[in-house]
Amino acid sequence: MISISRYHDISSGHRVVGHENKCSHLHGHNFRVHFTVTAERLDDIGRIIDFSIIKAQLCDWLETHWDHRFLMYEADELRIPLQKIASEDIVSCPFNPTAENMAQYLCEVVGPQQLKGTGCQLIKCTIEETRKCSATYEIS
Ligand SMILES: [Zn+2]
Secondary structure, rough: OEEEEEEEEEEEEEOOOOOOHHHOOOOOEEEEEEEEEEOOOOOOOOOOOHHHHHHHHHHHHHHOOOOEEEEEOOOOOHHHHHHHHOOEHHHHHHHHOHHHHHHHHHHHHHHHOOOOOOEEEEEEEEOOOOOEEEEEEEEE
């Protein structure tokens, strides 16, 4: 199988509900998000898809929705009080915003929506919280 990858850097806040330690606090990371895309066949000139389309459809989605925002689990008890004072800054997520869940959401929800009609599929997403720590979700 042939695949292509592109990464994008965003700065976002999050809080991990139920975390036993520091990640239960309001804090943020300079996340590096790696997208891996494949297609059933290469196009006429030998590409899966032009890299600029990954930028426009996936990297720009991150810029619009998650960059310089604060990701909060919709069930987080702090979400509603914080949304009252900073509604544009809070992104309500249907998942606890761990790197693992963020990667899964990008592959299962954002990828299919953003790559619709391109003949390509987002098959893997790796999210680095730091240079030392990352999570990967891969569609099997
Ligand atoms: Zn964190």
